[in-house]
Amino acid sequence: MDKLQAMQIFRSVVDEGGFAAAARALNMSPAGVTRYMSDLESDVGARLLQRTTRKMSLTEAGEAYLDRVRHILDDVEDARAVVQAHTQEVAGVLRIVTSPLLATHLLAPVVAGFRQLHPRVTFDVSVEVMGPRSTAVNDCDIKLLTAPTDFNANLIARPIITTVGVLCASPQYLQDRPPLLRPEDLKAHDCMAFRHPERRAGNIQLTNPDQDGVTVEINLQPSFQVNHLDTILRATLDGAGISSQPLNLVAQYLNDGRLVRVLSPWSSGQLTLYAALPSRKFLPTRTQAFVEYLTERTRNSVHSALARAAEQREAAERKGR
Structure with a gap:
């Protein structure tokens, strides 16, 4: 027996004035209502209702039980409302x-x-070197990470954008400098590289989608x-040479002209770029809103950077003719 449902049925029987009326209100069969009431009385060990052919009334035990049932059901509704407020209102700590x-x-560039848009949301950010001991997804709302496109881990991960590594300089x-x-x-240029433990830093593979x-x-x-990686990006911005960077990370610098x-x-x-989430269900609205906002901002920034690069390329080709 579902005790919570039995309590709801008991309350409805009293409020509607009978079994048949309660059955209609709850979209149940009269036999189903009768069975639940019988099981409820057996569970509490007391008769809750006096039933005659002409009328139905509460017993003394039924009156005391109904009072507590109303409080319990009200608390359940309040608890549901609190949870729904957290999942439906764009507020709280992200x-x-x-x-x-x-x-x-x-x-950082998207927080402001x-x-x-959502001033009632505050941020609590943990910056960690990603690894096997980094914070579990269940201990946060969102875990932002980058991985190869064939990434396959035991995570609920929503892709934000697939990006490419681009060569850039200030x-x-x-x-x-010599033309490129x-x-x-x-x-013939000063090139900077990320030192990977499994690869020689001087080797770079480049792919041309147009060929x-x-x-x-x-x-x-x-x-x-x-x-x-951040040190290489900082050095690139300061004019130390050419480096390969994820397009989604440097799009803002390509768009404002600090990088080319x-x-x-x-x-x-x-x-x-992935947003790893603790669950597919019952995500707080603040989480959904931020993932959508980050996705839109990132994709718009990348598309602008690609368009700017295409314009610069066409200008360079015209100049070289």
Whole structure:
């Protein structure tokens, strides 16, 4: 027997004035209502209703039980309303875990805009080096991470955007430097690289989507290599040379002119930005709203950066004719 449903049926029988009326109100059969009432009385060990052919009335035990039942059912409705307020109202604390790079260049730039739309949302962000000991998804609302497009982990992960690695440099660096018309031209430039424990830092593979995905590998002697991506980006912005960066992270710098994409449309691989979630069901509205906002802002920024790169490429080609 579902005790909560039995309580609801008991209340309805009293409020509607009879079994048949309660059955109609609850869209149940009269036999079903009778069975629930019989089971409820057996469970509490007392008769709750006096039934005659002419009328129905509460027993003394029934009156005392009904009073408590009303309070219990009211509390249940209040609890449901509280939960629905958390899931339907864009308010509350949004707990996010992400890497230092994503926190600085992806998350931080969207906080102000999101809070202008939803001022009742506050952020609690944990910045961690992602690894096996990083915070579990169940301990936060959103975990932002990047992974290869064939990423397959035991996570509920919603893709935000699939992006490519792009070669970029600051306008200051590119002044009076040799032209960049083909991948081999990189050898005449200061190139920076991420030092990966399993790969030689000087090797870079580039793919050209305009040439049926043709791939070339260039062997470079990096002028600067480090095992920290944010350091390479900072050095690139300050004019130290050319580096490969995820397009979604540097789109804002490409759009405002602090960086210029070089050797477009060549790219250095694909990555997908994911929002890992603790559950598919009953997500707070603040979580849904932020994921949608981040997705829209990121995709708009990337599309603008791609359009700007195409314009710069066409201008360079016209200049070279």
